[in-house]
Every structure is written in structure tokens, then in C-alpha cells.
Amino acid sequence: MIPLTVNPSQVRSMLLLREEIALLDLRHESAFATGHPLFAANMAAGRIALEAETRLPRKDVPIVLYDAGEGLVAQATDRLQALGYTDVRQLDGGLQAWQAAGYEVFQDVNSYAKAFGELVESRRHTPSLPAEEVADLIASKANIAVLDVRRFDEYATMNIPGSVSVPGAELVLRAGRAAPDPATTIIVNCAGRTRSIIGAQSLINAGVANRVVALRNGTIGWTLARQNLEHGANRRGEVGAFAGAEANARDVAYRAGVRRLRPEEATALTAQAHRTLYRFDVRSAEEYAAGHIAGFRHYAGGQLVQEIDMAAPVRGARILLTDDKGVRADMTASWLAQMGWEACVLDGGYDGALEVGPPQVLPKPDPAHRYRRPYEGTDVDAGAMQAYLDWEYGLVEQLRRDASHGFFVI
Incomplete structure (x- = not known):
């Protein structure tokens, strides 16, 4: 037709x-x-x-x-x-x-999330350190903690030596255990720029006492500086929030305009059939499989911010997040709200019967049709990595020319 x-x-x-x-x-x-x-x-x-x-x-x-x-x-x-x-x-x-x-x-892909990350750094001046300086800190056994906010499989493929895997939205929930000494400098890294900027700024927004910086340009910058990467690491950050993290995360969400809904209010929202509603459980896949609220799809919070165009292709839709500990949903919702989404957090809902089972996973496309990200794998050409960084640096200006985004930064 x-x-x-x-x-x-x-x-x-x-x-x-x-x-x-x-x-x-x-x-x-x-x-x-x-x-x-x-x-x-x-x-x-x-x-x-x-x-x-x-x-x-x-x-x-x-x-x-x-x-x-x-x-x-x-x-x-x-x-x-x-x-x-x-x-x-x-x-x-x-x-x-x-x-x-x-x-x-x-x-590229996930373009508007990446552009938003660049806007955050531009507006908030998110602090960062170059690879050479971080390498010197590691070599001198300085009081630092390097936290990798990518998916665990990305981390296991290649990581900064000595770093710990703490995927995106888990940062505020686990920073207190990862860096219990307030004098420890927390260095947040991803593959390139976006997730490290959002991760570092999440900790800053949530009021962690530690000095927080991003590893400038992530593993790409690390590779271009000819520093060695570790492979096959299995270090995972454990749950342990810093004092006041839960209240601070809730305040961050409030400042971003996120609404909190009780279960009966969420039910009423779900019943409004004239609007699209996406419901995401932003905890880890293991927590989701052990028990989740019916109707919520799993999408880890940090990846949801990065991949929101994939998770929620209906622009203008509503998004409802759930998390039994609250912190991850609040921090994730705060970023989605700043990206122009009508974002809500479910307050409670875990007292009733929960569904058990693994997350739904969409089949991956044929590798021949996938876009090979310039930060994937260990054999990427240096010129391609530098071109990718140059593209990211230009995104704030491209947002200005496009003039349709409606983003704001708290």
C-alpha cells in the first residue's frame, strides 16, 4: 500500500x-x-x-x-x-x-544522547584528566579509583588497568563501596566520551564528597596515548552508597522535573491509551531475572540514557522507571528529563507478586549490516578513533544549528 x-x-x-x-x-x-x-x-x-x-x-x-x-x-x-x-x-x-x-x-548511532553528553560537559564544565595524567597516577599508586561505566562485556573486552566495572546508573549506588575514603579521587571512564561525562556528572550532581573526574576520551584517548589496556578483567563494584546518596538522588530527579508515582497512580497512567508509555526496570539483568514488576522491560539505566533512541523510538512518549533501591531510577530519570522526556519514577511496587525470568532480548542484526562503532574491539584504526572524537567535539555546534532538541542541563 x-x-x-x-x-x-x-x-x-x-x-x-x-x-x-x-x-x-x-x-x-x-x-x-x-x-x-x-x-x-x-x-x-x-x-x-x-x-x-x-x-x-x-x-x-x-x-x-x-x-x-x-x-x-x-x-x-x-x-x-x-x-x-x-x-x-x-x-x-x-x-x-x-x-x-x-x-x-x-x-553515528545514539547521536542525540551523545550530543546531549557534549552539551552537559559544555554547560557544567565536567572535569576530566588526560590519559597520560591518569597513567601517571596509576603508576605512582595514587589514592584513586577508576570506575568503568560501560556494559560489563565491554569492560571485560578491554579496560583501564586496575579499573572496576560499575555500569552507568550503578555509580551513585556503588560509589561508597568503590571509594569509601572521601579523599580518593574517582576517575570515571567509558569507551569514548558520553558515558564518562554523564557518569562523572551524576556523582557530582548527587553530591559525592570525593573529587570526581572523567577520563578524557575514555579508552579511545587511552589507546591514542599509547597506554596499555587490560583484557579479561572481572572486577565488579559492590553495592554500597555514600552517605545521603538516596536523598540526594531524589533531589536531583526533583530538580530535573521528574515526577514520582505511587502504584495506583502508575496504574492510572498505564490506562491512558491515547499516549505511548515506556516502562523500564533499570536494575541489573540479574536483579530483574530474580523478580520484577509485571509489564516492565529491562534496560540498565546507564545504557538506557546512552541508547534511548533504540529503547524508546517514539519521541514525545512518556517513560516510567522502576528500581527497588530508588537511586538508579532517580538518576536515570533525571537525565532523561533533561533530554526532553516526560519521565516518572514508580515509588514502591515491589511488595506484591513479582514475575521471575530473564530480560527480553531482541535478536542482534546480521553483523554485515551493523555499524562498527569506532570504540568497539581492540583492532580499531587510530585515524578512525581520532575522527570519531573530532565528530563528538562538533556536536554542540551541530545542536545549535539544528535547533530542535529542547535539552536543558540542571
Whole structure:
């Protein structure tokens, strides 16, 4: 079926007015990463049957499809309509029309989360140290703790020597155990820049007594400085929050405009069928599998901030987070709210019957169609890593030119 069309100006208006819209790029991820609108989400046409009902929970949500001339839209429309989606339209002229209208295209994946991270550093002047200085501190056995905020599998592949794995949203919950001495300098690292900036600023926002800095440019910067990486490490940070962490995290969420909902209020929110609601459990996968509230999908908090376009492709939707300890949901929600989401935290809900079972995991795409991130693996070309950093440095200016993001930084 030939879908109804909508022009680039109308799509941009919907985004600016924060109306619900799923702007879907139907190309493979490798092509999507070459350039797309800021709030476009990638859903390859061949993966619609696998992904749509998980990522697009409301069947009458406005969906706008586009490609770059590959002829993917008509077939994708048929697939979505066969699944029951009722408001499927085509971006008139596709990606070329978006560019012809003078609108920005952003490279890479998770682009708007990365751009937001750069904006945070620009506005808050998040402190950082270069790889050479951190290496000297490690060599001199200085009073430091290096906390790696990536997924554990990324950490195990390669990590800063002596570092401990404390994935993103776990930082505020575990910093008190990882660095019990307030005189310890906490150094937060990721692969590149975004997660280390957000992680370091999370600890600062939450009021940890320690000096906190990011490792500038993460493992990419470390590699470019010709420092050695460790492989196969298995050190995990244990739960142990610093004094006042829970109250401070709640205050951070409050300042960002996050609402707290009791279970009965969350039930009423869920019943509002005219709006898309994403519900995420931001704890670890192990905690989720041991017992979780029905209807909540697992997405670890730090990765949720980084991958929000993948987790929640409907821009303008609502997001409800849950966490039995509260701290992770509060900190995660605080960042999502600053990124323009209507974010809420469920207050309680763990007293009743819980579902048991592992998280739902969407099948990974064919490796031939994936975009190889310039921070993946151990064999990335130095020129590609430097080009990636140069791209990140330019994101704040690109946000300014695009002028559609609506981000704020507390």
C-alpha cells in the first residue's frame, strides 16, 4: 500500500511541539549511521516483525517512514499495517528532502544522547584528566579509583588497568563501596566520551564528597596515548552508597522535573491509551531475572540514557522507571528529563507478586549490516578513533544549528 505522505516541515513541527512521533529510518544500521535527522530511530525494514511491537507499544502512534531512495517504504508500510499499526505515513522525498529543506543530519548511532553528553560537559564544565595524567597516577599508586561505566562485556573486552566495572546508573549506588575514603579521587571512564561525562556528572550532581573526574576520551584517548589496556578483567563494584546518596538522588530527579508515582497512580497512567508509555526496570539483568514488576522491560539505566533512541523510538512518549533501591531510577530519570522526556519514577511496587525470568532480548542484526562503532574491539584504526572524537567535539555546534532538541542541563 502507498502510505500517506508528510513533508519535512510537518515532521519538524511535530518534534518541536513534542507531539508523539516515531520517525523511523528503514535502512540497515550501517547506512543509518552515515546520516539521519536528530530524533530519527533506526528500524531496518527487514527487522520490523522482530522489533516493532516491543519498540512501538501503541498501535495508533503516528509513524513516519523514510529511506534514502532504496524503495523500502511501501513494503515496510505493509508490514506495519499487518501488525495492526494504523497511522503510518511516508516522509515525502525521504532523507534527500530533509536535507534539501536545510535540516541537519547527524552521523553515528545514539547521536542525540551523545550530543546531549557534549552539551552537559559544555554547560557544567565536567572535569576530566588526560590519559597520560591518569597513567601517571596509576603508576605512582595514587589514592584513586577508576570506575568503568560501560556494559560489563565491554569492560571485560578491554579496560583501564586496575579499573572496576560499575555500569552507568550503578555509580551513585556503588560509589561508597568503590571509594569509601572521601579523599580518593574517582576517575570515571567509558569507551569514548558520553558515558564518562554523564557518569562523572551524576556523582557530582548527587553530591559525592570525593573529587570526581572523567577520563578524557575514555579508552579511545587511552589507546591514542599509547597506554596499555587490560583484557579479561572481572572486577565488579559492590553495592554500597555514600552517605545521603538516596536523598540526594531524589533531589536531583526533583530538580530535573521528574515526577514520582505511587502504584495506583502508575496504574492510572498505564490506562491512558491515547499516549505511548515506556516502562523500564533499570536494575541489573540479574536483579530483574530474580523478580520484577509485571509489564516492565529491562534496560540498565546507564545504557538506557546512552541508547534511548533504540529503547524508546517514539519521541514525545512518556517513560516510567522502576528500581527497588530508588537511586538508579532517580538518576536515570533525571537525565532523561533533561533530554526532553516526560519521565516518572514508580515509588514502591515491589511488595506484591513479582514475575521471575530473564530480560527480553531482541535478536542482534546480521553483523554485515551493523555499524562498527569506532570504540568497539581492540583492532580499531587510530585515524578512525581520532575522527570519531573530532565528530563528538562538533556536536554542540551541530545542536545549535539544528535547533530542535529542547535539552536543558540542571
